[in-house]
Amino acid sequence: MKLLSIRLVLSCNLCCNTCPQKDKVLHPLDYVHPNGFRINRLTNESLFKWIDEYTPSSEWLIDLTGGEPGMYPEIGTLVPELSRRGYHGVIRTNGTLPIPKDPNFIRVATWHAKTKNIPPYYDVIQILSPNPYDTTDAKIQYCIDNNIPYQAKKFIDYTKGEKDKGEYITEPLRLEGMLRITNVGMITNCYAAKGINGYSIFKMSKPRLIQFFDETCPMCHMAYDVERHIPKEWL
Numbered sequence: 001m002k003l004l005s006i007r008l009v010l011s012c013n014l015c016c017n018t019c020p021q022k023d024k025v026l027h028p029l030d031y032v033h034p035n036g037f038r039i040n041r042l043t044n045e046s047l048f049k050w051i052d053e054y055t056p057s058s059e060w061l062i063d064l065t066g067g068e069p070g071m072y073p074e075i076g077t078l079v080p081e082l083s084r085r086g087y088h089g090v091i092r093t094n095g096t097l098p099i100p101k102d103p104n105f106i107r108v109a110t111w112h113a114k115t116k117n118i119p120p121y122y123d124v125i126q127i128l129s130p131n132p133y134d135t136t137d138a139k140i141q142y143c144i145d146n147n148i149p150y151q152a153k154k155f156i157d158y159t160k161g162e163k164d165k166g167e168y169i170t171e172p173l174r175l176e177g178m179l180r181i182t183n184v185g186m187i188t189n190c191y192a193a194k195g196i197n198g199y200s201i202f203k204m205s206k207p208r209l210i211q212f213f214d215e216t217c218p219m220c221h222m223a224y225d226v227e228r229h230i231p232k233e234w235l
Contacts, residue, residue, distance in 0.1 A: 001059065004178070004179050004180075005178060006064055006180075008042055009040045013094075049204070064090070066183075067183070068097065069091055089230075094109060095107065096121070106229050107123045113131065113133050127153070134155075151229070173220070173224055173227060175235070178190055187199050187201060191223070
């Protein structure tokens with residue numbers, strides 16, 4: 001299976017101080033770039049037109065992310081429609097905004113420091129620990145005491161220049177490769193690749209798949225992070 005990662009919006013309702021996207025790229029949902037284009041351009045219509053043409057559900061898993069995917073205006077219909085088409089995947093969220101529960105998609109909700117109570121929209125809770133800015137031990141204990149499925153992942157303090165070294169990776173990557181759709185509809189080969197001007201789902205550009213080749217790349221660690229939440233039978 002291959003991975004299609006879709007950054008639905010480059011906006012978030014929390015904007016945590018330790019978020020690596022906070023100061024550089026996160027914008028209000030209706031933000032218009034100085035060049036005149038909307039920063040969040042995706043719609044269900046544009047996504048499905050491209051997805052139906054190039055990425056069959058028998059060959060692709062879906063990673064829905066952001067910003068915060070719960071801010072995507074059509075999230076309530078996007079998830080069940082992807083499921084109806086036979087897709088499986090992961091939704092990486094902070095869990096504070098309504099995202100439909102669906103048997104084909106796992107809502108991995110990171111319990112952020114700004115969220116004192118457990119986020120209401122989740123299938124699996126992810127806790128970044130140890131985190132000096134948060135009460136992570138108490139949150140882990142809460143999940144244990146209440147039989148809530150959770151996974152701990154090392155907290156990376158991007159404000160201090162720390163890097164994700166993928167210490168949680170214990171198995172070889174099983175995904176064959178990936179593509180990424182950005183919030184403006186640009187198609188890239190992976191999390192780290194820069195887009196090609198004009199290469200877009202709005203122009204129905206044909207995908208160019210990249211195979212994973214460097215397991216030390218911090219961006220490939222993001223693919224590992226998606227994969228570790230996916231049941232083996234989906235692969």
